[in-house]
Amino acid sequence: MTDEQALRPQNSALPLSALRAGEAGTITEISGGRHLRSRMLTLGLTPGAGVTVLQNYGHGPLIVRVRDTRVALGRGEASNVLVRREK
C-alpha cells in the first residue's frame, strides 16, 4: 500500500463518470455518505481495484465491470468514485 502511494504518478484522479465506454482505470478514492460508501465498497469498488466502464452515454446511469461483476450505478453515485485512467 505504502509503496503504491509513493509511486503514484502525477496522473490526477477524475470521477468514474468521466471515463468513456471501454476505458479502464484504478480506483483511488471513494467518497460520499457512509451508507453509499458502504454499499459501493461491498460490491467491490475499493481503492486499488481496477474498473472498466462498459457503458456511459454521457447522461443517465452507467455500467462498469469491477472484480468480474457488472455493476450499474447512477451518475451521481459514480461521481463519488475517483479513478486514475489507465494507459
Added chain:
Amino acid sequence: MSACHSIRETVTLPPLQERPIRVALAGQPNVGKSTLFNLLTGLHQYVGNWPGKTVERKEGHFTFNGASYRLVDLPGTYSLTANSPEELIAREFILRERPDVVVAVVDAATLERSLYLVAELLPLPVPVVVALNMMDVARQEGIQVEPEVLQAALGVPVVPMSATRGAGVPELLETVERVARGAFPYAPRLPQIRPDHREVLETIGERIAGYVPEPYPRDWVALKLLEGDVEVTRMMRAALPPERWEEVHAVLRAHDDALVAVASGRYEWIGRMVRAAVTRPRVGQIGLTERLDRWATHPVWGLAILAGILGLVFWLTYTVGAPVQELLETYMVGALAEAVRSWLSGAPAWLSGFLADGVIGGVGAVLTFLPILVIFFAALAFLEDVGYMARAAYVMDGLMHLIGLHGKSFLPLFLGFGCNVPAILGTRVIDSRRARLLTILLAPLVPCTARMAVIVFLAPAFFGPAAPLVAWGLVLLSLGVLAFTGIMLNRALFRDRRSAFIMELPLYHLPNWRTIGLSVWQRSLSFVRRAGTVILVVSVVIWALSTLPGGSAEESYLTRLGEFLEPAGRLMGLDWRLTVALLSSFVAKENSIATLGVLFRAGEEGLADLLAATYPPATALAFLVVQVLFIPCVATVAAIRQETVSWRWTAFSVGLLLVISLLAGAATFHATSLLMQ
C-alpha cells in the same frame, strides 16, 4: 435428486442427536441460493415474514442419510453491515439463533465478489461450509477453480457443486453433517483489517471490553463500530457509560474512513484466496451477457425491448388470464352459488344470501384474481430468474428519478395497469424499504383494468364520440396525479432522501423452471392465505350492509350510508346513487356499474342511456374522475396491509387516496360547471 428430501431410510443407526441439524443458508443475490434451497426442501417449505419485517422468511425441512435437517433461508445480501433490513436479519439470526452450520453459497464464476459475504461470515461464532456453486457456469466461462486449494486457503470446508444440475449436493450434506457433529477440523483463516488501522481496532476493542451485550463477540462489535454500522453503534452507545462512549466516539470520528480499510482488508484477503485457487480466463473474450446487454441496456433499444416484453405479458394476461377468469367466475363461483341457493331454497333467505352472495362471492373474488396473479407472478419470476429484471430497472432509472424513485419501482408500478394487487405484491423486488413503501403508496393510482372497464362503459354514454379522448385524459390524469403525489410524498415523508442507485447486473442464464414454479406457488398461496381472509370478511360485511335490514338494496344500510354521505357527494355533484356506487366499488371496481343497475332498476344496456339522461356532463366527468382515483378495491387494500405489515400505512394509503379523489372530483365538477355556463 429424490435422495435429497423426504426419503426416510430405515436406518438402524442410533440417532447421534435428538434434534434436527439446524442449517442457515447464506449467500449474495444471484448465486443460486434459492435454487439450492428449493432443491433441498422441495414442497416441504414454509414462507412467512421475519417477525415485524416485510422480508420473506423461508424455512424447510428434509432428511438425508438418516439425519433430519431444518433449513432456514437467510435473505440474500452482499454483506452483513446493517445497510438494509435483510442484512440485519441475516446476522441477527446467526448470532442469536446459533444454527449448527451456516452454508455460504458462492458463485464460482464471480468468486471474488461472492467471497465478500464469506469474509463477513467467518468471524461469527458459527462454523461455515462454503458451497462453491455454478461450477459448470464457471467452466463454460473458462474459469478454473480448484476447490481443494480454496479449502486449504480458507481453512473451512469447500464443496464444489451445481445446484441447477443437482451435482455435489450429497457431498455438501455429508460435509454439513460432519461439521455439525464437530468431526471436521475447523480452523478458518480470518480476514484482517488493513494494517494502517490495526491499532485503532485494538484500541476500540479494549475500550468496549466488558460492556458488549450478549450474544455479540467483542472483536466483531469493534469492527462493526469502525465500519460505522448504525445498529451496532446505537447498541454500544446505550451499553457504554457516557464518558466511555465519548472516548470511543472520538476515536471513531477521527477514523471516518475506517470502513474503507475494513472492506479493503476483506478484499485483500479474498485476493489471496482467489490467486491461489482460480485460473483466469482468456482475456478479451466477450461473453453472452455482454453481447445481450449491448441491446438490453441501450437507452433506446433497451426501452423498446422492455416495451415489447411488457406488451407480451399483457397479451398473455388478456388471451389466457381473462378467459380463465371468466370460466372460473361462471362455472365455479356462479355454479356453486346457484347450487347453494337451490340447496337452501327451504332455508331463510338471509342464510342463502349470506352463503351465496357474501361467502361464495368473497371466495370468488379471491379465486378469480388467481389466474391473472399467476400469470404476473410467473412473468416476474421468469424475468427475475433469467437476470433481465435488473436491466429493466436500469433503463427506466432516468424516468423514475423524476418522481423520487429509481428503476426498480418501474416494473411493479407498470403491473398495476393490469391489476393493482400484483403491483403491490411485486414491490418485493425493491430493496430499500423507503422506495418500496413509496411505490406501494403510489401503485393504486395506476388505473387497473377494472377501473378502465367502468370508464369504457360509462364514457361513451356520457360523451359520445369524445369518449376515447375522455378515457385517455383520465389515464393521463391518474398518471399525472401519481407523479405529483410521488414528488410530494418524497418531499414530505422522506425528505428527498433517495436511496443510492447501485446494483449488480447478474449474468444472464437459462431459466430454472423449478425455481419459477415454486415462486409462483408460494406467492399465490401466500396471497390466498393472507389477503384472502381479509377479502372474505370485507365482502361478507359489504353484503350484509347492502341487504340488511330489509333484504332489498334500496332500503339497505349501504343506501342509508349513501344518503347520509350525500352532502359530501354534493361537493362533487354526485347524488346518493352515485355515492353508493362509489362505495360499492370498494369490493371490486366493476361493482359500481352493477350497483347503479340495481339502483336504477335497469339492465346494462338501458343503464347507460338512463344515466346519460339523468346526469349533467359535469357530474358525469366528476364521477369518472373520482372513480379512477378512488380508494382501491379491498383486494388491493389487503395486499397493502400484507406488504407493509402495518395498519397505519394501510390507513394512510386509503386516507390519502380518499382525499386526492374527493379533491379532484370537486375540482372537476366545479371547473366543468363553470366552463359549461
